[in-house]
Amino acid sequence: MNQHIPQQTDIVAAHQRIKPYIVKTPVLRSDFLDELCGAELFFKCENLQKIGAFKARGGLNAALSLPKEKLSKGICTHSSGNHAQAIALAAKLLNTKAYIVMPKNAPEIKINGVKELGAELIFCEPNLEARENGVKEIIEKYGAEFIHPFDNYDVIAGQATASKELMEEQVDLDCIFAPVGGGGLLSGTGLSAKYFGKKVQVYAGEPEGAADAILSFKSKKIEKAPYINTIADGLLTNLSDKTLEIILDTVIDIFTVSDEEILAALKLIYDRLKIIIEPSCAVPFAALLKNKAAFQNKKIGIILSGGNVDLAKLKF
Amino acid sequence: MNQHIPQQTDIVAAHQRIKPYIVKTPVLRSDFLDELCGAELFFKCENLQKIGAFKARGGLNAALSLPKEKLSKGICTHSSGNHAQAIALAAKLLNTKAYIVMPKNAPEIKINGVKELGAELIFCEPNLEARENGVKEIIEKYGAEFIHPFDNYDVIAGQATASKELMEEQVDLDCIFAPVGGGGLLSGTGLSAKYFGKKVQVYAGEPEGAADAILSFKSKKIEKAPYINTIADGLLTNLSDKTLEIILDTVIDIFTVSDEEILAALKLIYDRLKIIIEPSCAVPFAALLKNKAAFQNKKIGIILSGGNVDLAKLKF
Known part of the structure; x- marks a missing residue:
């Protein structure tokens, strides 16, 4: 397991390692959304990734980086879903x-x-303590290797490959927008922009109802969200030490958006790109829409993070 | 305007002509759907095409094939939507x-x-006579060039480019499934399979509630559907002389499916491919699901035709 912030070579190696297993996701465009924003938008569709989310990249890279004897005892994690x-x-x-x-x-x-992928499921109360205790028990019982959803440099290096791919396909981006929950994708995006981009600036979108990252970004230490209440169920966790350090080094700014703004962005993506995204996934586009005046005529990559949503529960 | 059944060179020329304007749409895959069907499936996502449907190909090819003096007087058509x-x-x-x-x-x-694309809209009663009369008036008044949705060889050559692209990306297909309404896409698919495929067999899916093509296919003359009642609003029209002739020459079989089967296929595609398709677009996949026993271990291309659907009206 990697014990240092991923270097350029680590991300290149991660990409090589996971390539046989992942989808090179398409980059979609929309004339209508370009006009609406006054910019050129390039949507990197990680909702079309295996398991319907970018998380396949980080999880696979971390598992593939384990020595065989560790891997044989199994792997474990806590997660609200995509990881x-x-x-x-x-x-x-x-x-x-x-x-x-x-x-x-x-x-x-x-x-x-x-369930479908054959994993053993252990349910817990919906709070971090219960999740961490659940994992502790698994490790004691089976000796399984814990792969944290984001506070893990191999996971971060894996997530970084999404924006690496995007910049390889679209070499002249001015900036990239990504969502931020625990910060695995955002820190990976920041590193890739730094290593592989030509002055690509990275911005994040965060739900107002889980706004810890923006506070941590300002105070430079891990903060909790003032309150948790958002439709973006994939972005509820706090940053970690590892992700915060990288974000402070590589990200320009974090914008918060309301659930109303998230749903408006989600609907635009459904209508115009004809793809299914989960609410968390609409957050960076919502952030761009809200701040579009500052991004006129820019070439902007937007990482669409995932598409795992109960459609019956969404109201259009 | 082309007066003969498109030859190989016509379809190659059509592809060159429209390439600057269209999207080379992605081909998506799903392990789950492969397992479900016992086959390898390659979904050609024309729902991610400009205007959200393959029809951009045929319309553009026909318009681009017009002499400038004709084009300057405008173009016109009747259509329920995507054309x-x-x-x-x-x-x-x-x-x-x-x-x-x-x-x-x-x-x-x-x-x-x-409306958004700046066209002039003339509404009529929902029947073929009213549609044709509406167009007649336009031609008399403005001298605009009529581009039929499917009974037009340039349109057919344009639609043929979708499966041409698919076979270029996936060279070892055994068969391709396409929907059939008026037959523009199906006849184009049949021609492309004949010219560019290595023994690729073409099959069609048709809604039970608009089942004219299967009758015409059997009797070898244009038939009407026994009744019209289906959720697949893009597949209500009858075949034309031009499309029937090509279909009889190039298509292996047509399978009909119920609205229930269409909706089940649609839901699977939403859940597994994370893309938005309109009900008509689910018809060929529904046809494959219903007849999957005959297609075990085959490599199957499926043309997903369009994604223009009022999501608020779909029930999940």
């Missing part, structure tokens, strides 16, 4: 066992995704 | 005027799409 599916997929592909501690209020589509 | 948007887009791109006769019960999202 859980990523670890379950990695275990299935690498012929080992996955143990997943999931908050009992996780979306059904994400629970089913984990 | 209308294609003609509106072609007129916008080529700086001419589009006149669109649309049945007044066309889906709102398709009406709005046409």
